[in-house]
Amino acid sequence: MKYRPHMVMAVGNHVVGDSRVEKAAMTARDLGYRVTVVGVSHRTVFPVSFIDGNIPVVRIALGSANHSKIAETVKAEIAELRENDTKLSELKSDVAEYEGIVERAGNGVSSKPLPQDRFGAVLLKGRKLKYTAFEKKSAVLTEVEKRRHNFTAMLPEGWRKLWPQIEDYEKLFFDAFTLLQPDLIHVHDRHPMAGAQKYVTQHNALNPNKPPVKWVYDAHEWLPGQVFSPPSRHTAGWVNSERDLLRGADSIITVSPELADNFQKTHNLKTLPGVVVNAPRKGAWGTRDAGRLDIRTDCGIENGEPLAVYVGAIAERRGVLTMVEALEYLPKMHVAYLAAKDPRSREMIRNKALELGVSDRVHILDYVSAEAVSTYISTADIGVSPLLPTPAHHQAAPTKVREYVHAKLPCVVSDMRVQSQFVRDLGIGQVYKAGDAEALADAFQYCLDNHDEIVARYTDQVIYENSWEFFENVMKEHWEALLPEGMEPPEPQKIPMSDRIIFVADHSRDTPERPGMFADPGELVAIEEELARRGWKVSNELPQMPKMAGSLGNGRFIETPDGRAFQGFFEANYADVAGVVYTGELQIVERWPNIHSSGLLTGAGIQTQRIFRDRNLRDVDALAARYPDHWVNSLGKEAYDRFNRQCRRSRNLITKGHQSLLTRDPITAISFGENTAYLPYLVQDFVDSVPNHDGDITIGLIGDVRRGAPEQSVVEELAIDSLQGNFNAVELNKDSTLEDLAACDVVVDALSEDFPTETGLRAMAAGAVVIVGSAGNDMTGKAEPLASMDDIHGPWVNSSVSRLREDLESLQSDSQMLSSGRQASLDYARQNHSVEKVTDLLVSALKLDLR
Known part of the structure; x- marks a missing residue:
């Protein structure tokens, strides 16, 4: 196999969300380089991860010995x-x-x-x-x-004396380069410059008989125009360190022609820096994030209502408040912000909207992934970049504007020099005076009035010339020019498609009372067959390495012998894996904790889901408060407290050991909250149509559900009453066949909760009306974690111990109500519990494309 030159990319952040670093790393990988990315550790991110499945990212802690x-x-x-x-x-x-x-x-x-x-x-x-x-x-x-x-x-x-933190960064990156032994270094932004220069100088001096290692400086911004936090020594230190260190770079790349000119003129460079605009990938069009539809739908805005969107950080100097102020002049206009979850900045927007009385037309949503932005915002009418005047903003070529181009949105931008020239040259929108809300409103109106004419200018050529793919060749030329003498450029790599989903079901702890993920083997088989029909490959074995020394908790592990062996194993066995669904333990290396394996896989773009169906994981106090008829309310204090402790302990173990969770129980999903999704029970057998029953109605009583003492008493009375001949009563359980269920007109499920059990859902698929419990009026506030259960609706009958007889009599006496209820039950089961629907939800939970 031809030697693959080792390129180390370095950046002074934790890499996650830095689209330029991620795209550059993937471009280098696709060209055939072996790429390692070095970043700075952060408490919210795992020390080692992978970009796009096989590009390792190493995060190392920044020391403070010098800056202190x-x-x-x-x-x-x-x-x-x-x-x-x-x-x-x-x-x-x-x-x-x-x-x-x-x-x-x-x-x-x-x-x-x-x-x-x-x-x-x-x-x-x-x-x-x-x-x-x-x-x-x-x-x-x-x-x-x-x-x-x-x-x-x-x-x-x-600058070393003035701002010694630069030396702390120098040590971090110098040590990383020494460990990784690169053939070529690509420095993103200012932080790794000193480390790269020191490493290259020392390495080349100590190895005079070897071809010199060289480095590229990729300047993401114009430092002299940036606003640094005080004191002034902070600005002076970084600006002057860049001025000194870039003279040692063997090549310079930057993000716009204007910045390239600035660098050449300011630093008297012999060669004009290369330009690689941080544009979206054209190949990413159509990418969607799980759980997100499009910006218009997620905002709840009807088609035809004008919507302007802003993508990026919310800060006053970025002109975001001007957008809110402009709404005073356009009474039907909506604005939406796609931004980070920063409560302070969001509050600033909301307060301004409240002050102006336009809160109902201001929407703030969480970011979607960089690959999904353009597709997500394409249902808006206008894209906005409202920057206020600063030296850096006049030089800025915001990524967001090209995201608007890919979304084919007319662009409204403030009169900052570079972005306004871009919009004017292409004729793709309108420029307004920065900070002038009325002028912004006029620009909005112009784009709405001329929408179709502007959109027509987005030809395939315009979109391609503003895509990442258009600029990739610049990077290729710079990298190849800096390869050590005698080393041939690598051969482009064919990246395998991620189309395999692994199901790892551990049934070692299953019991009849606590079954595992798919206690019914037919359920898993049906899902796997549906996935295969859609083009996914399915396997049931998780590739695992034997126990080895070292830990992913140490960012430097990846370049130890065991780390390199692990990297080879991971690339060989997981390159085509798109998602992993598992029960029990998830260990890609023997005896590694779950969180290491799930964190590593997720960081590599492989979504993991720990699936469970144990109902003893709920918030017991919330259950007792929300459902007066719940069986937990029949427990004595000692038994209640013991059960509560058991559930809390189980909940803590689950949430600490696993990143993303899937549960078969909607109440458990809501009780757990964030990072927990509900995967409905899969009903495999449906009647073709609602059966016709003559004579008295038949009531099914599910016998193997847990009921409180009052509920059990009422159900037993119903069984006795049926002997008097007013109706037929039959006992059902989890083993009841479709024929058994289809013989029933009405099925009495557990009244503890307001959602059917699995047997109840199967009864709906057989065309029976199902009776479940009801939520009470909680006066304690303890039921608040389950408040969102109100969003889960179905055509079942919500009853209670005290109302059960009354509700049964109503169904018995009103044949039309009974008939329409039975049909609604069958329709609901088909729409929400078929193999197609459950598979859709599973694929969405894994953040994969619906096929």
């Missing part, structure tokens, strides 16, 4: 800045107060002038002078401090 030396100095400088800001704010308030006094005096609010009115103008002038003097003094001191820091930073490697 100036921690107190930085703290003092920030405190001084805050003190100055506070003083300025107080003086400004003082001026405003006396302006009010003078204004009231001039309006004759007082019939008898007060002393402060008489001398208000004099006092106001004095306070304005004081405020202006302090403001000028602060500005001068700030400028002096800035120049002092810039002077220090401009000394040979003075």
